[in-house]
Amino acid sequence: MSKKRIFSGVQPTNNIHIGNYFGAIKNWVDVQDQFDCIFSVVDLHAITVYQKPEDLRQNILKIAKTYLALGINPKKCLIFQQSDVKEHAELCWILNSIAKMGELERMTQYKDKSASHPENINVGLFDYPVLMAADILLYNTQAVPVGEDQKQHLELARDLAIRFNSLYGETFIVPEPMIKKEGCRIMGLDNPYKKMSKSAPSSYNYISLLDSPEEAKKKIMKAVTDSGSEIKFDTEKPALCNLLTIYSQLSGEIISNIVEKYTGRGYGDFKKDLSELVANFLVDFQKKFNAISDEEVQELLVKGAKKARKIAEKKMEEVKEKIGIKI
Numbered sequence: 001m002s003k004k005r006i007f008s009g010v011q012p013t014n015n016i017h018i019g020n021y022f023g024a025i026k027n028w029v030d031v032q033d034q035f036d037c038i039f040s041v042v043d044l045h046a047i048t049v050y051q052k053p054e055d056l057r058q059n060i061l062k063i064a065k066t067y068l069a070l071g072i073n074p075k076k077c078l079i080f081q082q083s084d085v086k087e088h089a090e091l092c093w094i095l096n097s098i099a100k101m102g103e104l105e106r107m108t109q110y111k112d113k114s115a116s117h118p119e120n121i122n123v124g125l126f127d128y129p130v131l132m133a134a135d136i137l138l139y140n141t142q143a144v145p146v147g148e149d150q151k152q153h154l155e156l157a158r159d160l161a162i163r164f165n166s167l168y169g170e171t172f173i174v175p176e177p178m179i180k181k182e183g184c185r186i187m188g189l190d191n192p193y194k195k196m197s198k199s200a201p202s203s204y205n206y207i208s209l210l211d212s213p214e215e216a217k218k219k220i221m222k223a224v225t226d227s228g229s230e231i232k233f234d235t236e237k238p239a240l241c242n243l244l245t246i247y248s249q250l251s252g253e254i255i256s257n258i259v260e261k262y263t264g265r266g267y268g269d270f271k272k273d274l275s276e277l278v279a280n281f282l283v284d285f286q287k288k289f290n291a292i293s294d295e296e297v298q299e300l301l302v303k304g305a306k307k308a309r310k311i312a313e314k315k316m317e318e319v320k321e322k323i324g325i326k327i
């Protein structure tokens with residue numbers, strides 16, 4: 001029996017943080033043997049917020065290296081750069097014709113990003129979820145491993161697949177979300193009520209995978225904590241819950257065990273141990289990351305694009321036939 005196909009991607013913007021890792025990429029690594037995996041570097045999504053061209057070029061390579069250094073095996077998974085396959089933009093246009101303004105206006109990420117970039121509320125930012133639907137539907141994707149914040153976009157991809165199928169006949173697989181329970185929403189270290197974000201104004205919000213281990217330790221020690229000093233997993237202690245989740249994701253220990261280990265000890269001890277865990281993780285990651293050359297990833301992306309194009313071209317032929325533009 002053939003394996004189920006999964007598709008996911010990360011934007012090459014700023015630096016990847018531990019939230020991206022726990023919410024998305026760690027999940028990809030864990031399931032790569034079980035599924036037929038396609039992972040993209042979604043550069044066309046990234047430009048919906050202005051990127052300096054020289055930074056973007058670097059960030060595309062950095063994300064691809066990050067996938068590898070975190071444990072994605074390129075022999076098992078297809079890795080490619082979104083803009084190398086023109087069918088993404090092409091299918092996006094076709095899906096635009098069945099997507100409704102109202103459903104896009106409701107998207108939380110669009111509302112958040114327009115609020116934080118009022119000077120650049122561009123059409124691409126609005127259309128972002130339709131391009132994401134095209135990414136997914138082009139590859140007959142059955143499941144999409146992402147963090148919690150992408151759930152709404154996935155629902156749109158499902159709705160568009162269903163709508164297209166009912167208008168033009170069975171064409172797209174309706175993809176299932178694959179969102180883990182734990183680690184799917186890592187909160188900011190400086191504000192446990194908002195998700196950790198690469199574009200947060202303060203770097204004390206996140207731990208980037210490329211932060212120096214010393215810097216990262218400092219960030220953990222400075223992370224806000226809740227009142228009281230007892231270590232427990234309690235929704236009334238959102239800052240501590242977040243740190244416990246990070247601890248659990250890094251150590252593989254279940255949260256109740258960690259709580260037990262620190263019973264009777266204060267936040268200080270806990271944070272110190274957590275900062276060591278984070279630092280060790282970063283040292284190991286960065287060693288692998290630095291050992292990968294630009295040439296190596298470039299070559300991998302060229303090969304990946306070739307394979308991705310084959311699948312995407314075939315799907316586009318089918319779509320064109322179905323909607324009546326192939327004579």
Ligand code: AMP
Pocket residue numbers: 009010011019020021022023024145146147148149150183184185186187195196197198
């Ligand atoms: P992005 O950086 O927006 O391209 O996100 C890449 C992946 O990381 C997506 O699957 C997101 O859902 C996930 N992600 C982003 N921020 C977080 C967070 N704070 N906690 C968990 N997952 C996240």
Ligand code: TRP
Pocket residue numbers: 007008009010011042045131132135136144145146150153
């Ligand atoms: N929108 C996703 C994010 O911000 C990235 C993305 C683009 C994606 N296309 C995708 C994720 C397709 C999964 C599948 O995280």
